[in-house]
Amino acid sequence: MTTILRFAPSPTGRLHIGNLRTALFNWLFAARQGGQFVLRFDDTDRERSTREFADGIAADLAWIGIAPHRTIRQSERIALYDAAAETLKAVGLLYPCYETPDELDRKRKRLAARGLPPVYGREALKLSEDERAALEAEGRKPHWRFLLPNFDADPFTPKRTELSFDDLIRGPTTIDLASLSDPVLIREDGSYLYTLPSVVDDAQTGVTHVIRGDDHVTNTAVQAAIFAALGAAMPRFGHHNLLTTVGGEGLSKRSGALSLQSLREEGIEPMAAASLAVLVGMAGSIEPMADLGALGERLDFAVVSNSASKFDPAELGRLNREIVHGLSYNAAADRLAAMGIAGEEAEDFWLAVRANCDKVPDAGGWADVVFGEIAVPAPEDDAEAAFRAAALRLLPDGEIGPGTFKAWTSAIKAETGAKGKALFLPLRRAITGLDHGPELGPLLPLIGRERLVKRLAAD
Template identity: 60%
Template sequence: MTVTVRFAPSPTGRIHIGNARTALFNWLFAMNNKGRFIQRFDDTDIARSKQEFSDAILYDLHWLGIFPDATEYQSRRFEAYDEVVERLQAAGVLYPCYETPEELDLRRKVRRTRGLPPVYGREALTLSQQQVAEYRSDGRRPHWRFLLPNFSSDPLQPERTEVHWNDLVRGEETVDLASLSDPVLRREDGTYLYTLPSVVDDIEMGVSHVIRGDDHVTNTGVQIALFKALGAEPPVFGHHNLLTTASGEGLSKRSGALSIASLREDGIEPMAVASLAVLVGTSENVAAMHDMPALAERFDPAATSKSAAKFDPDELFVLNRALMHHMPFAEAQDRLIVLGISGDKAEPFWLAVRGNIDRLSDAVAWWRILADGPQPAPEFSDEDRDFLQQAFDLLPEEPWTGTVWKDWTARIREASGRKGKALFMPLRLALTGLASGPELADLLPLLGREGTLARRP
């Protein structure tokens, strides 16, 4: 059997880092098992689903390093769902209900006042033909519910019915079908809710493993029952913990909080996002992985905690900085060219500055400093200005070797008697205009003697 997974968001907004966690769990599981990854858009909500969001989600996945083996749209598969509806109706496990949302809400409130769970009482099964005719004459159209197999002979007398599965992430899980309402599979207008299309697609697309957020644990009990009603073997399920902000707030596509697009625009590297999205909330230490194969080696679904994974967005910048500090020039080269950083000096420049930047785009500021000098020019005390005049008089002649900085500062130390910060800080300010930054030993050869002298106060 080929391991087959799927990532199935609704294209109603831009995906965020929490959605990326689910996508990456599936992608890495497929990588580790030489399996297939299906990108499936659950776009049965025609009013809210938009192609522009589907396209944006695919772009975000590609940016992260996820390249689906197939892309499917549920909105193009209604005929398949209609056929399954007919099968379930014929089997007597899909029944019409005529209650309005207001009537259902009132019934739930009444059950609560009686100390009963607010589940649907299957009142539609007791309707007479005359009542049904009256509803239809009033223009009511039915929604359709799946009759859960939680009774022995009388569906109006549900009894505890446990569904068990060995969860890929959480271990042994149990859901009692008697504690749940019969799920609505099709709305009054003929459109479908999540449950039926998801199961039908998983069957027809050969999905072997369903890995998703733990907010779907209860749904899994219902879906396993539906798989069996359709004569299909349920896939292996895994439910990972959800990501929340440090304050415990959930993430939403609608709010756009921490969307992959916004993180990309903020200069965060894909592997910083992927590393945090996968490793936070697990027993693994959160560290910046250089590429997907390295992250796949660290990925273990069973190492995921059962509690929500709180993360601090600032961690992304820590991971991003780590990736910058070790990024080879060959990996950065094309992106640097786009930023206007090219030529013979590009590689030694990158190796000099990468340890002092948080984002790749930060290199531009250092490139400008090397090209144009400090902006604005730094101000010095009379004492430091005299010191710098003397220091620049001692600048070695070319050709320069790799020891030019060491040779120059040795001359300055001997002539001025200065050492430590009193020696190095005025030089750094004169050369870069900043109190910290890359090693001046690396920058000086890039400036050359003429460029260095141009910074003389």
């Protein structure tokens, strides 16, 4: 049997790094099993779901290297959910309720005041046909709840009903269905919450495994009951720990916090984001993986922490620097060309400056230093002015090449006696206008004689 996993985002915002963790756990597991990965847009929320967000999510996944084998949209599958709802209604497992949100809130508060759990009391099951008709005549429209199998004969006398499953990540897991309210599956306006469509789609598309955040553990127990009610096989579920900000706040698509779009626009490398999204909260070192295949080899559900893990942007910066410092010219060429860095000198330039770039776009600043007109700071004192004059006079004749810098600095050292920092810092200031940066030797041929002379001669 083919292993099939799915990632099911709601297109109500851009993906953040926490969403990426879930997507990659599913993608990497499917790849390791030689299986398939389904991208499913849970877009039944008519007000907040947009095609623009869906397209953005697809672009974010493509940036990481995730290519779905199949893409489906729940908004195009409503007939399947309607059929499932009718099946549940026919056997009395989906029943109409007429309480308003305000009435439900008051009920929960009364239960809390009595020290009782805020579990729905199934009062709507007591309504007669005439009472339902009267409520609808008032203009009330029902929402529909699924009757959980947590009782023997009397639904108003629930009993402890343990639903157990072997979680792919957490191991044996048990939920008491009596501790849960009957879930609302259909809103007053007839639209579906995600619960029933998710079960129907998992069954219809042959999903074998579902990996998602551990905030869905109780939802899995509810969905297990719905799978059983529909006579469908339940996938193997796994629940991973969630990511938070360094301050402990949850991540949100709508807030845009750490969105993949923003990371991409900032120049973050996709494998830096992917590596941290997967490896944070796992045993072992966090290091940049070369590609998704290598990252998949590191994925081990047995060593995923049970507690939330904090996503530190500083750690992402470290991983990104490591990747950029080893990035080949071919891997960076298109992005460099987009910044106007192209031609026969482009590769030498990149190899000279990449170790001083946190991100590929940083090369643009070094291109200005190397190829542009820069403001060289005035000498700090007469000694530095004399040093520059000597450096200009001792600049070797002929073409500036790979060996020029060594010969030049040897001549300056011999005449002035300067060495170490006293030699290289004033020379760097005169050549680049900065007191830090890439090694000067590889830069000299790129800067060229004309610019060198002009900068050394500047007052």
